[in-house]
Amino acid sequence: MTVLTRDEMLRRLPAVSLLLNTEPLASEAAGKAQAEVTAACRQAIDEVRAEILRGAEPGSEELLDVGAIAVRAARILAERSRPHLRRVINATGVVLHTNLGRSLLAGVAVANMAAVAESYSNLELDLATGERGSRYSHVEDLLIRLTGAEAALVVNNNAAAVLLCLTALARGREVIVSRGQLVEIGGAFRVPEVMEQGGARLVEVGTTNKTHLDDYARAISENTALLLRVHTSNYRIIGFTAAVPLADLVRLAHERGLPVMDDLGSGVLIDLERYGLPGEPTVQASVAAGADIVTFSGDKLLGGPQAGIIVGRRELIERIRRHQLNRALRIDKLTLAALEATLRLYLDEKSAVAQIPTLAMLTASADGLRERAAALARSLRAHLGEAASVETAAGHSAAGGGALPGVELATTLVVIRPARVSVEALEEALRRRATPILARIQDDALLLDVRTLRDGEEGEIVRALRETLAGRQN
Numbered sequence: 001m002t003v004l005t006r007d008e009m010l011r012r013l014p015a016v017s018l019l020l021n022t023e024p025l026a027s028e029a030a031g032k033a034q035a036e037v038t039a040a041c042r043q044a045i046d047e048v049r050a051e052i053l054r055g056a057e058p059g060s061e062e063l064l065d066v067g068a069i070a071v072r073a074a075r076i077l078a079e080r081s082r083p084h085l086r087r088v089i090n091a092t093g094v095v096l097h098t099n100l101g102r103s104l105l106a107g108v109a110v111a112n113m114a115a116v117a118e119s120y121s122n123l124e125l126d127l128a129t130g131e132r133g134s135r136y137s138h139v140e141d142l143l144i145r146l147t148g149a150e151a152a153l154v155v156n157n158n159a160a161a162v163l164l165c166l167t168a169l170a171r172g173r174e175v176i177v178s179r180g181q182l183v184e185i186g187g188a189f190r191v192p193e194v195m196e197q198g199g200a201r202l203v204e205v206g207t208t209n210k211t212h213l214d215d216y217a218r219a220i221s222e223n224t225a226l227l228l229r230v231h232t233s234n235y236r237i238i239g240f241t242a243a244v245p246l247a248d249l250v251r252l253a254h255e256r257g258l259p260v261m262d263d264l265g266s267g268v269l270i271d272l273e274r275y276g277l278p279g280e281p282t283v284q285a286s287v288a289a290g291a292d293i294v295t296f297s298g299d300k301l302l303g304g305p306q307a308g309i310i311v312g313r314r315e316l317i318e319r320i321r322r323h324q325l326n327r328a329l330r331i332d333k334l335t336l337a338a339l340e341a342t343l344r345l346y347l348d349e350k351s352a353v354a355q356i357p358t359l360a361m362l363t364a365s366a367d368g369l370r371e372r373a374a375a376l377a378r379s380l381r382a383h384l385g386e387a388a389s390v391e392t393a394a395g396h397s398a399a400g401g402g403a404l405p406g407v408e409l410a411t412t413l414v415v416i417r418p419a420r421v422s423v424e425a426l427e428e429a430l431r432r433r434a435t436p437i438l439a440r441i442q443d444d445a446l447l448l449d450v451r452t453l454r455d456g457e458e459g460e461i462v463r464a465l466r467e468t469l470a471g472r473q474n
């Protein structure tokens, strides 16, 4: 090994052109934009230069090895070429993980979306008449059939749905809401602030834990536009509490000639209690109780694409549809394609539960999860040897996404304790892979929950852990 001065080393840094013809960069560069390849070479050379400048003299010539710098440049190029938004493996057991994209789409929804994306479509064309049609027509009849409402409209997300409804129906007037329902949903959606945005004046009634029908009755004035109920979808008030049943609120409002709006948040179309889950109010129940407008998300318990769904009385839906703001909150064609296919699955509840990943994961059987976890643990033990201890343990998954708060879904966890690295280092290494794997850490162990894994992801997890812990590439 030759010993060189710092200046000599800097002078001997390879030129970009030399790296371009060196493996593995040459192969990695095939088919990639020249500017990206050059940028990756420059970055690799800059990194080495910085290391030389940081290092003590005399430096080692190894740092200048063209092959090693080409490896570095190839790695940088691979990272730069990878989509920034990409698939991850969710081993957290949080089904509606907002940071990981909430709902996964059913296969038919993905297929319908791809078909509409690649070709022209009848987005706003009535094929029967050849005249201009409505983009909402593709899902409105389905929503009417599934919920029992008179009419429906869809927008970008449920926050947009609430904002649009309040703006169209209550601007400059008063909206009465219980103090127990002034909720904040993740991402700074606060009911009071959305009302202010919509130009409606908030009239709070009752107390945090108790609101009675009489509180609403006394607050109604000639300035009242509507009574609002917000489903406290992401928390529960327990203990000494009272909330007014929706049907009672509707009776009062209708006596006074006012509409009731019900913001359900995580709207469900099936009775989850039939699958051993706690009951969440269904959209159908709100419509049947007489709510004039019901709003809910497309990508919470419904298991579809991000969307805000509004169902209710035809005359009110028409007013909302015609409002200027609707144009700004408009739903796009890919979302519509995915939403239509998802809603079609609900025409047969069995298909919905089997094919919509969110529902399939939430209703997965305890036995099935135990077997899946045991199989994963066996495979990990076989491949990791002494590098880690692997066990299974009873644990809990969460619905997430502000749905089913406080509900713990029984699951079986795979519990991994690495022998030679810290559990934090292992978690980070898995998270930083080309296909990141997200897991939980608890009591100095890495926990993998099989509930949120897609078919075949166990194999990827085993390979990743083997590469990380047992130091073998294949």
Ligand SMILES: *Cc1c(COP(=O)(O)O)cnc(C)c1O
Pocket (backbone or CB within 6 Å): 157, 158, 159, 160, 162, 185, 189, 230, 231, 232, 233, 234, 263, 264, 265, 266, 296, 297, 298, 307, 308, 402
């Ligand atoms: C989640 C939620 C919202 C916001 O819905 P997004 O689809 O996330 O915009 C509004 N209201 C309630 C009650 C919610 O639970």
